[in-house]
Amino acid sequence: MSRPILSPFAGASWLALAGGVALSLLGPSRSATAAGVVAAYAGFCGTVLAHHRQRRARVAALASTTDGATLVAYASQTGFAEQLALQTATALQGAGMPVQLLSLAEVDAARLAACRQALFVVSTTGEGDAPDSASGFARRLLAGRADGLRELRYGILALGDSSYARFCAFGHALDHWLQRHRAQPLFDLIEVDNGDAGALRHWQNHLSALSGGAEIADWERPRYGDWVLAQRHLLNPGSQGAPAFHLVLEPRDRDALDWQPGDIAEVGPCHAPAEVERLLARLALDGATPVRCDARDLTLAEALATRMPLPDAHFAAMQGVPAQQLVDALSPLPHREYSIASLPQDGTLELLVRQARRDDGRLGLASGWLTGHAAVGAHIALRIRANRSFHPPADDRPLILIGNGTGLAGLRAHLKARAAAARRRNWLLFGERSAQHDAFFADELAAWQADGTLQRVDHAWSRDGGTARYVQDALRAQAALARRWVQEGAAIYVCGSLQGMAGGVNEALTDILGESALRELADEGRYRRDVY
The missing domain is CATH 3.40.50.360 (Flavodoxin domain)
Structure with a gap:
């Protein structure tokens, strides 16, 4: 450049x-x-x-x-x-x-x-x-x-x-x-x-x-689209891990159905209603008071649900402040990012969201909003960010897809696109806790294996007894096959946890392929990651 x-x-x-x-x-x-x-x-x-x-x-x-x-x-x-x-x-x-x-x-x-x-x-x-x-x-x-x-x-x-x-x-x-x-x-x-x-x-x-999940206000003023939470299903009842939910969202504007596999959904979260009520009570304000917020007419309660928390040190100074002035003084809540698990032709945008909890036991900001506080039918503020570094290859080369946990969402979108294009040389390596409770989208993966979309699936279950086995272990066990696929032109896509999985997979690939060969794959766009 x-x-x-x-x-x-x-x-x-x-x-x-x-x-x-x-x-x-x-x-x-x-x-x-x-x-x-x-x-x-x-x-x-x-x-x-x-x-x-x-x-x-x-x-x-x-x-x-x-x-x-x-x-x-x-x-x-x-x-x-x-x-x-x-x-x-x-x-x-x-x-x-x-x-x-x-x-x-x-x-x-x-x-x-x-x-x-x-x-x-x-x-x-x-x-x-x-x-x-x-x-x-x-x-x-x-x-x-x-x-x-x-x-x-x-x-x-x-x-x-x-x-x-x-x-x-x-x-x-x-x-x-x-x-x-x-x-x-x-x-x-x-x-x-x-x-x-x-x-x-x-x-x-x-x-x-x-910073440990701190709420850092967006530098750009958010411009979200209006989506509706149409469905929400718990995918892992009985799991030792935190609950994971499959969410289905429908756009109010059908033109919003425009993205590629690998792109990201940026969600504008809302506070839990109980937290908004506590703030209103502390400031002795009426949540039904009409205000103007983000170019919309809202109630004060609706507006405060989308704003950064008021620091304790500022409560005394804000006592008696008019409702509109309070809203104007607070920055919008920061967005949260999720890999999109569907294609535009599905007619819906699908997410795989794991519920997180804060140290005090409260649900996390965005995951709590999406998996708990927002009712089915609720309006969700969402915008789509192009993630070109994780877009699919332009040709029909083989794909090795590696991920864990909710990282399956981004890989699922790629598999859906490959299935639609009848590109069948796909190999999935996926890690989770338990085969009994954490086999996300198991029926769909089995159907893709049956019709030839998935040539191979390797699972790694870390809590099914014996020595913990992770997705990087499954990759090492198939080192010779991985080398052969790469020699035949395969691209490698990794999606999921930055801590543990991404580093472990990178080390395994370095050992299997060699450091210089892996760097060459990255330079050629054949080693791509979406890790968080």
Whole structure:
């Protein structure tokens, strides 16, 4: 790739800037006078200058934090990567995590070796080069060796422009260097094409997971479609694991039935009704009060169900505040991501959702909404994000599909598409707890085996007595067959848990195929992952 074409503000009117100030471009009214325009422009310039000073002060403050901190390092040509890094650090700090924010120019091998967790926000300039500020880092480290990185876990947000041949090249070079020195990826590198909002939301979703599920407000104002929860079925009654539900959603607008296998459903959750009632009681407000929220007329209770919780420290200040002012002061709840388990031609969007619980026993925000609080027939706010890195191959090459738990959702969509296209060289390796209770979609998988869509299925049940067996163990047991399929052109798709499964499968594939061969598969688009 190339030069990033984004300035710190261009193309980012949606972006909530650090410090809580959002920039948006508002067209002048017909009655605006020239003097008013000049005054507004002067005010805007003052705001930008003040924001720039505030941002530099926040960067300097975050740079001083070191002990046990997550390193957030940036390489920026125009300032956009630095801005996103600052927002990243601020979000993690707000979730209670110690953070150190540094330019990549300030990072050396010793600092990396002393670090246990790092997030890199890097752009690419020229013909695939590092930004000017990171050229020294590239010369010193990327061309050489670094010892002691086995304990480092990292994630990379790579900014670029796909119109250039070497798209996100510096981010990929950094990723390859870290993996070559045995650092462990927290998740797969995320490419951002010209400030793509969907990719940035995906990054935020990972930040939430890294901070233990903290509710980090979306940087982009949500624009959801209206869907209806048509069906909900418990798939694993009696399981030792948490309940897993098969959800079927119908769109209010049939044009919303537009996605590819591998794409992601982003759900806008709601608080449990009881939590909304508690908030209303504490503030002595009437939930039936009409308010305006997200360009809709709602009751106060309906609006608060979609908003970030009010921090305890702010309750006293909010006593007596009018209902509309309260709603305006609260950010929308963050979205949650789920792999889509169906095809548009099914006429519905299907999800496989595992119920999660917080430390205090309450249901998790999104999983609780989808699996418990929302009644069948309820309206669900949902938007679809293209996940091109997990789209199916364009040809009919064989597929090796590997996953565990709710990761079967993403693999199921691929199998549905393969069945519809009569592409029959498919091999599924799937891990769960118990054959008796956790054999998700067993009848459907059996039917695909019977009609030849699935040539082979290998299960790994970890709680069925004896030594625990996981999907990576099932893969190792079929090492020779896996090598043969790959030699015959197979692509490998992995979907499911980042912790445990994804790393275990990657290690197994490295042992079976060799490190360089696996990297070549990834470069060719034949090794793809959707892990979370």
